[in-house]
Amino acid sequence: MTQDDIIALVGAMPGVSVLTAGEENGAPQAAWGDTFFSYDPGDPDAAGSPFPFATIVTQDYAGFDTASGLDRDGVFRLNLAVGRDTFRDLLGYPPGAHRQRHAHIDYRATDELLPHPIYAAQAWVSILNPRSPDRRPGAGAARPRARPCASTPGAGRCGLLIHGPTRWVISPSWRESPCAPCTTTTR
Numbered sequence: 001m002t003q004d005d006i007i008a009l010v011g012a013m014p015g016v017s018v019l020t021a022g023e024e025n026g027a028p029q030a031a032w033g034d035t036f037f038s039y040d041p042g043d044p045d046a047a048g049s050p051f052p053f054a055t056i057v058t059q060d061y062a063g064f065d066t067a068s069g070l071d072r073d074g075v076f077r078l079n080l081a082v083g084r085d086t087f088r089d090l091l092g093y094p095p096g097a098h099r100q101r102h103a104h105i106d107y108r109a110t111d112e113l114l115p116h117p118i119y120a121a122q123a124w125v126s127i128l129n130p131r132s133p134d135r136r137p138g139a140g141a142a143r144p145r146a147r148p149c150a151s152t153p154g155a156g157r158c159g160l161l162i163h164g165p166t167r168w169v170i171s172p173s174w175r176e177s178p179c180a181p182c183t184t185t186t187r
Helices: 003-011 084-091 095-100
Strands: 016-020 035-039 054-057 077-081 124-128 145-148 160-163 168-170
Touching (some): 003 054
Antiparallel strands (some): 016 035, 054 077, 145 160
């Protein structure tokens, strides 16, 4: 998937606002080119949207966030806030235990679900240059598709299921885990 593919996919979700940092929107120059996804079902275009639930980072931040090697040509990192329970389910340990594992993780690996190199303790995960699920080795001819989850009518939507040989949930809500209908279809 390209950055544009991800922006189009996540940006099409109800209540999601997308901001790509640049001079024109007053963002700090260090963040230019990075994209932030926020969820505000009341007014997705309102200034001061809630804290992002996902970001796309396109460069290293010297002295702070360099472990992913985003200075390599064409490399970007998709970051997702997944909540403590989902973090543990995906990575096999709770976010609070990340400090003991940090030194043993190759944060430069592409197309791998990894703890975020800086924000793992806050239950963020990351993927460098995620490929489309249909391009993964051994994936066959299945085409990925995305749809809003099947949450309870009137309760909103918990996220977006990206289906392919592997299934991912990108969730703009601050739930600890996907809603009940989604828990039987993910992972």
